[in-house]
Amino acid sequence: MELLSGGDMLVRALHEAGVEYIYGYPGGSLLHVYDAVYKQSAVKHVLVRHEQAAAHMADGYARATGKPGVVMVTSGPGATNTITGIATAFTDSIPMVVISGQVMSHLVGDDAFQETDMLGVSRPVVKHSFSVRRPEEIPELVAKAFYIASTGRPGPVVIDIPKDMTMPNERYEYVYPKKVKLRSYTPPQRGHSGQIKKAVELLVKAKRPVIYSGGGVVIDGSSDKLRELVDRLDFPCTSTLMGLGAYPGTADRFVGMLGMHGTYEANMVMHHADVILAVGARFDDRVTNATSKFCPDAKIIHIDIDPSSISKTITADVPIVGPVGNVLDEMMALLDEAGEAPNTDAIASWWKQINEWRPRHAMRFDKNDNGLMKPQEVIQGLWEATKGDAYVTSDVGQHQMFAAQYYKFDKPNRWINSGGLGTMGFGFPAAMGIKLNFPDHDVVCVTGEGSIQMNIQEMSTCLQYGIPVKIVCLNNGSLGMVRQWQDMNYEGRHSNSYMQSLPDFVKLAEAYGHVGIQVKTRDELPQALEDALVKYKDRLVFLDVAVDPEEHVYPMQVPMGSMRDMWLSKTERT
Amino acid sequence: MRHIISILLENEPGALSRVVGLFAQRGYNIETLTVAPTEDPTLSRLTMTTHGDDRKIEQITKQLNKLIEVVKLVDLSEGQHIERELMLIKVKAVGAQRAEIKRTADIFRGQIVDVSPSVYTIQLTGATDKLEAFIEAIGAAQVLETVRTGVSGISRGEKVLSI
Numbered sequence: 001m002e003l004l005s006g007g008d009m010l011v012r013a014l015h016e017a018g019v020e021y022i023y024g025y026p027g028g029s030l031l032h033v034y035d036a037v038y039k040q041s042a043v044k045h046v047l048v049r050h051e052q053a054a055a056h057m058a059d060g061y062a063r064a065t066g067k068p069g070v071v072m073v074t075s076g077p078g079a080t081n082t083i084t085g086i087a088t089a090f091t092d093s094i095p096m097v098v099i100s101g102q103v104m105s106h107l108v109g110d111d112a113f114q115e116t117d118m119l120g121v122s123r124p125v126v127k128h129s130f131s132v133r134r135p136e137e138i139p140e141l142v143a144k145a146f147y148i149a150s151t152g153r154p155g156p157v158v159i160d161i162p163k164d165m166t167m168p169n170e171r172y173e174y175v176y177p178k179k180v181k182l183r184s185y186t187p188p189q190r191g192h193s194g195q196i197k198k199a200v201e202l203l204v205k206a207k208r209p210v211i212y213s214g215g216g217v218v219i220d221g222s223s224d225k226l227r228e229l230v231d232r233l234d235f236p237c238t239s240t241l242m243g244l245g246a247y248p249g250t251a252d253r254f255v256g257m258l259g260m261h262g263t264y265e266a267n268m269v270m271h272h273a274d275v276i277l278a279v280g281a282r283f284d285d286r287v288t289n290a291t292s293k294f295c296p297d298a299k300i301i302h303i304d305i306d307p308s309s310i311s312k313t314i315t316a317d318v319p320i321v322g323p324v325g326n327v328l329d330e331m332m333a334l335l336d337e338a339g340e341a342p343n344t345d346a347i348a349s350w351w352k353q354i355n356e357w358r359p360r361h362a363m364r365f366d367k368n369d370n371g372l373m374k375p376q377e378v379i380q381g382l383w384e385a386t387k388g389d390a391y392v393t394s395d396v397g398q399h400q401m402f403a404a405q406y407y408k409f410d411k412p413n414r415w416i417n418s419g420g421l422g423t424m425g426f427g428f429p430a431a432m433g434i435k436l437n438f439p440d441h442d443v444v445c446v447t448g449e450g451s452i453q454m455n456i457q458e459m460s461t462c463l464q465y466g467i468p469v470k471i472v473c474l475n476n477g478s479l480g481m482v483r484q485w486q487d488m489n490y491e492g493r494h495s496n497s498y499m500q501s502l503p504d505f506v507k508l509a510e511a512y513g514h515v516g517i518q519v520k521t522r523d524e525l526p527q528a529l530e531d532a533l534v535k536y537k538d539r540l541v542f543l544d545v546a547v548d549p550e551e552h553v554y555p556m557q558v559p560m561g562s563m564r565d566m567w568l569s570k571t572e573r574t
Numbered sequence: 575m576r577h578i579i580s581i582l583l584e585n586e587p588g589a590l591s592r593v594v595g596l597f598a599q600r601g602y603n604i605e606t607l608t609v610a611p612t613e614d615p616t617l618s619r620l621t622m623t624t625h626g627d628d629r630k631i632e633q634i635t636k637q638l639n640k641l642i643e644v645v646k647l648v649d650l651s652e653g654q655h656i657e658r659e660l661m662l663i664k665v666k667a668v669g670a671q672r673a674e675i676k677r678t679a680d681i682f683r684g685q686i687v688d689v690s691p692s693v694y695t696i697q698l699t700g701a702t703d704k705l706e707a708f709i710e711a712i713g714a715a716q717v718l719e720t721v722r723t724g725v726s727g728i729s730r731g732e733k734v735l736s737i
Binding site: 124129131185307 | 582595636643644737
């Protein structure tokens with residue numbers, strides 16, 4: 001029997017849960033725990049410069065690896081600073097475990113120094129949360145937290161630990177549970193066979209089918225199965241922002257992202273489809289446009305592990321609750337068994353129609369003659385320079401959409417962005433979390449001069465731990481997406497959407513001990529990217545790239561319209 | 575339509591706040607809410623009434639089921655069930671009214687549980703519409719104070735909500 005203090009138990013339990021890195025920031029209520037961290041080397045701690053960044057780092061790690069990221073912060077402001085990061089993970093179903101310090105149990109409720117009701121503050125944005133009431137329950141709660149965070153529809157779990165639960169001189173028996181069981185939590189293991197059979201019957205009869213794939217496929221690690229099904233059926237495949245890479249972005253059957261800034265052909269395919277197979281996607285408002293006008297002729301098959309995602313916004317004709325991979329397996333087994341194949345004539349004429357749609361917009365954009373780049377050019381250049389194989393994180397806004405549209409992701413878990421919550425300041429720390437765990441891969445944060453300033457302080461963390469991420473800042477001197485909407489809906493009144501007094505990002509990067517490169521024209525981009533990726537391979541490089549502030553993201557769905565109602569340029573509408 | 579949702583909940587601190595918070599967060603309406611431990615002290619039984627169309631009620635039950643501490647849940651209004659609410663009501667009772675109120679209470683099978691020279695306190699149990707009918711019969715002008723427990727409910731027959 002081993003006796004450990006609460007602090008030692010916590011660190012040991014984290015190690016047993018498979019944790020290599022904790023991202024965090026110490027403070028009064030966690031000092032016993034930080035002392036326990038100091039006394040061992042199995043679990044490494046990364047000291048961020050702002051707790052929000054710790055949550056995004058853990059999140060980036062989780063999105064790239066599928067394993068829960070771990071955050072450790074002190075009580076009060078330390079805890080509340082993580083809320084945006086927790087909410088970001090929650091909205092995108094990302095596994096995360098957040099350890100927050102708390103004031104001594106006997107002070108809870110007294111408005112003590114650095115006391116805040118973390119369980120209350122975080123409640124709407126966590127999958128679950130625990131408060132430690134006895135030190136000896138720490139290992140069990142850690143095991144439960146990891147189990148809940150990473151199973152079913154994943155999400156963040158908070159463990160709030162009052163300081164007196166971690167006293168160094170009070171030791172208790174340490175038992176890490178071999179297995180976790182919760183009577184009130186049983187994530188679905190497989191889909192309903194009858195429903196899956198119905199789905200397969202619909203699919204083989206379909207004349208204008210489409211497979212609409214979402215983040216759930218990436219999270220479930222089921223990209224291979226998705227690819228197999230799409231290729232076997234020879235159906236077109238579209239993806240949500242969160243699902244990019246699950247089906248290869250360069251493959252012919254991929255018709256591009258769908259939704260508000262989806263491709264013309266993806267939205268047309270959806271609108272005209274007679275059967276839609278939604279796989280791990282949730283018919284989000286950025287996908288459906290007006291739900292009343294959504295895909296009028298389509299029968300909808302919806303696979304999701306979360307029953308509440310089904311028929312929430314769009315009613316499913318065939319709902320299937322279960323893990324995506326398992327359901328896809330069963331679908332393919334049924335196809336084998338029945339020996340049925342889709343109607344090849346119908347599918348051929350469907351492809352003919354799709355291929356007629358494809359050239360209509362073809363993600364074209366006009367280039368400037370004066371050398372000032374359009375943001376799309378930068379993403380294309382980045383795609384070429386990284387051979388389409390980098391981990392790309394983004395912040396939120398125009399640059400995010402351009403990255404999603406023009407960087408063709410062929411692998412899952414490579415496109416890392418805050419799709420649901422839309423958190424500016426996410427990209428850079430997320431990239432750090434990835435780079436730390438994939439040191440041999442290119443990790444690039446595509447950002448804007450607005451977003452990057454929301455967590456720019458982390459350049460200091462990067463120097464301390466040697467995290468050579470590449471920052472590609474599309475600098476148009478304005479909050480591009482806000483500006484775009486103001487151009488389109490507010491007669492060009494740019495209320496608070498441009499930035500004056502921007503820092504000299506090159507000098508700023510240098511001041512933090514890194515490399516800064518300014519790119520003003522098209523001609524300078526290839527060399528700058530090469531320098532960033534090769535010459536300064538082991539350094540953080542901040543590329544400050546000037547781009548045209550007048551550019552808009554297209555296609556763009558017309559608000560309150562159907563899937564097929566789009567602006568294709570500033571002047572062309574479907 | 576009105577629904578009575580009955581939940582077996584882990585009897586843990588904070589569990590109730592998750593249920594109530596969910597309703598606030600997602601814009602659902604709680605009309606009544608009762609909660610108390612069951613014969614198994616690790617479980618609480620919670621009954622709530624809410625209004626909504628089928629889609630909304632489906633979302634409510636699905637979202638509630640997602641809460642880790644919700645062990646089991648049933649929408650009682652989907653089947654045969656018994657619902658009861660308890661009301662304590664103080665009414666003005668002077669002169670000839672005293673006899674009249676007593677009679678009305680008897681008709682509704684209410685009990686007068688406290689008496690003062692000018693006030694009766696009546697205890698009444700029944701479905702919500704019965705309690706409302708009683709208030710109407712007494713006359714709103716006579717009512718000084720009401721306190722109601724909110725709806726409790728249970729399925730008819732063999733069906734039980736247990737683990």
